[in-house]
Amino acid sequence: MSVTNEFVHGGVTLQALRAPDLCRDDVLSKFTHLVSKTLDVPSSFISVLDDNYQYIKAAHDFAVGESVRADSLCQFVVEDAVPLIVPDTLENHCFATNPFVIGAPFVRFYAGVPLITQEGHVLGTLCVVDTQPREFSAEKLATLTLLSQLVISFLEAWHSVGFTDLITGLPNRQQLIRDLQTLRVAGNQVSHRLVLIDCIDMPRAYELARSLGMAPVEGLLKDMATLLPLRLRPGPSEFLYTVATGRFALLTLTSSHFDAEWVAGRMEGVHADMGEGLSVDLTTHTGEAVFLPAEVSPQEVLRRAVSALHEAICRAVPFMSFSERNDERRTDDFTLVNDLATAVRHNHGLYLVYQPKICLKTGLPIGLEALIRWRHPNRGELSPAYFIPLAEQTSLLQEITEWVIEKTIGRLRRLQGQGIQLPITVNVSVRDFSHGDFAERLESKMTKARLPTNLLGIECLETERILESPAAIKGLEMLKLRGFDISLDDFGTGYSNISYLRRMPLDVIKLDRSIISGLATDTASRIITRSIISMLKELDYVVLAEGVENSETLEALKEFGCDQAQGFFHSRPLPEQELDSWLRWKMQN
Incomplete structure (x- = not known):
């Protein structure tokens, strides 16, 4: 791999040290101040060197910043990985013509020790300098070496905290x-x-x-x-x-x-x-x-x-x-979720339509199903099949459920004001009614609106997830206990084991359109549908068929003992004003 040693080893690196870090460099500055005071030398600094440059990372009373490596006073310490003491730079042939000796800051005395990591890598130096020649005892060199070990211990601890995962020990x-x-x-x-x-x-x-x-x-x-x-x-x-x-x-x-x-x-x-x-x-x-x-x-x-x-x-x-294509789609989905959050929280663009449920014995409306719609400001009408799955991946789904419930309760109150007592069902996810206080909060909303709980039906699907979740089963039981009717949507698709359904407190089973779509033309479909309805009725469920679109299907459902139907044969989902007109027409006939 074409990389430098700067990240081949796992410890502190030159790259890490070159990058700015105010907290780290502040501590290093305090180290240099301590070094000068302890050794009674006016100036000190900490440097790191790469192949081309020297970088002064912290200094006390030393004004040099970055310089080329060839001019560095510390290059010999780094190359040999041993301390270096120069009592008088003008008397040393390696230093006598150095620009930092003959020019500012006019270094006449130099003592430096290498900063060596646990892996044996030399990162730089800890140095003391003076503008006057001076001697430097073995005791002072030992102290400077000890202080350099403290500096490298701090740097490795800083690196470990900042660049190593504390639990796994891997780089982070x-x-x-x-x-x-x-x-x-x-x-x-x-x-x-x-x-x-x-x-x-x-x-x-x-x-x-x-x-x-x-x-x-x-x-x-x-x-x-x-x-x-x-x-x-x-x-x-x-x-x-x-x-x-x-x-x-x-x-x-x-x-x-x-x-x-x-x-x-x-x-x-x-x-x-x-x-x-x-x-x-x-x-x-x-x-x-x-x-x-x-x-x-x-x-x-x-x-x-x-x-x-x-x-x-x-x-x-x-x-x-x-994949650029998948990435663009995900970015588009992310944007749409943000737009949806705005629509929910500012009550803009979202609205409900209501599809009537018809009693097959009387031919009269027996209830309504509230269905959410979204008129996006740029994309126009969007199907819930497009945006609800995106909401399900976030906490936004709960907010949508609350919005739908509030609007539905408002619709129930308006129906009551017109003398109409038709229950309305709303679709609720497993995540919603699994919350321990969902049933209690829903009952409180109905009580506040002065409505009986049986006017609000709860419609759920995701049978497998419900059966796998004790919290979901308990949530349904709490709803049932408070008088809410519970429907299971899309029966006949996926996970539809009747014996398992007995574990769920259900009132209404909705037959998916895929079950009844062949009633008018296919003998096998008629036999299967008749058997399913017969079993559900023996188990005391109310049976509702959805997706009824022609009179032949309707007549077959009546013959098989189905209780209710909804679909385009009777009415498409209706907006608020159209619903009022449709109900007046239907109730008068």
Whole structure:
């Protein structure tokens, strides 16, 4: 890998020291002040040197800043890695013509010791200087050496805190950014790859550790930091980092076989130990970005890799490479979510439509379903099938649910003022009614509006998630206990086991349009639909068919004993004013 030693080793680096850090340099300045006072020498400084320059990082009564290495008084200390004492620079042939000796600051005495890391790298020097010649005893040299060891201990502690993940011991995100910046500053034109590795379901890990404290989670992360090198076996050209809790990164050359697909394959089927006899199976997702360091900023490289990783997670696939097209779509989704948040919080652009439910015995409206719509200021009408899945990935979904409930309660009050008692159902996610106080808050809203709870129906889907969540089942039971009718939407798609449904406190089962779509033409569809309705009725459910679009389907549903129907045959979803007109017409007939 075409990099300098500045990030081949894991300790403090020249690149890290060259970068500005006010807090670090303030402490170093206090060190130089202490050195001068302790050794009774008027001036002192701390310098670092690379191949071309010397940089004064902190100084006491010494005005030189950056200089070329060839003019540096400290170059001999760094090259030989041993202390150097020059009692009188004018009498030393190496120093007599130095520009800092014959010109400002007119150094006549120099004593410097190397700053050596634990790995044996010489970063720079700690020096004392004077404008007058002087002797420097062995005792003072020992003190200066001891002080240099304190300086390097501070620098390594500073680096460890700032550039090393304290739990895993791997270089952290800040170090990755610095290493990428090092490549960029060097003008590196060799193609590199950054692979992000996500293999720990952190919410699950924290849930497992709730009763055991944080130690098992930290043990899990340490175990992963040990497992990754063992599985991947990175060579001298591959560098591992911890970039977030439970998320790791691998920096390598594009010519290496260490790509996202290979890493995901190597991590397949592994598990990590949490201690206390607990282990967690790991599902690995990886995302990669290929880049030329000289042409792409470190932040953009990391962003591209994150974009690819999140695409892999969302698609439930092991690996993804960065794609401009996918990235643009995700950026567009992000913008749309922000617009949606504005629409909800400022009540702008969102509105409800209501689709009537018809009693198949009387032909009269028996209820309404509230459906959200969004008229975007730039994109026009947007289907909830487009924006609700985006909201589900954020905390915004709860705000939308609250908005829909408030508007629906307002509609119920207006219907009541017209002498109409039609219940309205609203769609509520598992996440919403899993909150322990959801049913209580909903009852409070209805009480405040002076409405009976049975006028507001709760419609839910995601059967599998409900059955897997004790909190969701309890949430439904609390709603049922307070008098809210509960419907299960889209029965007949996906997870539709009738025996499992008996675990849920349901009143109404809605048959998905896919079940009834062939009633008018297909004998098998009629047999299946009749059997399903018969079983649901024997279990004392109210059965509602959605997507009814023709009279043949309607007549078959009546014959099979279905209770209610909704669909375009009776009415499309209606805005507020059209609903009022439709209800007046329907009630009069």
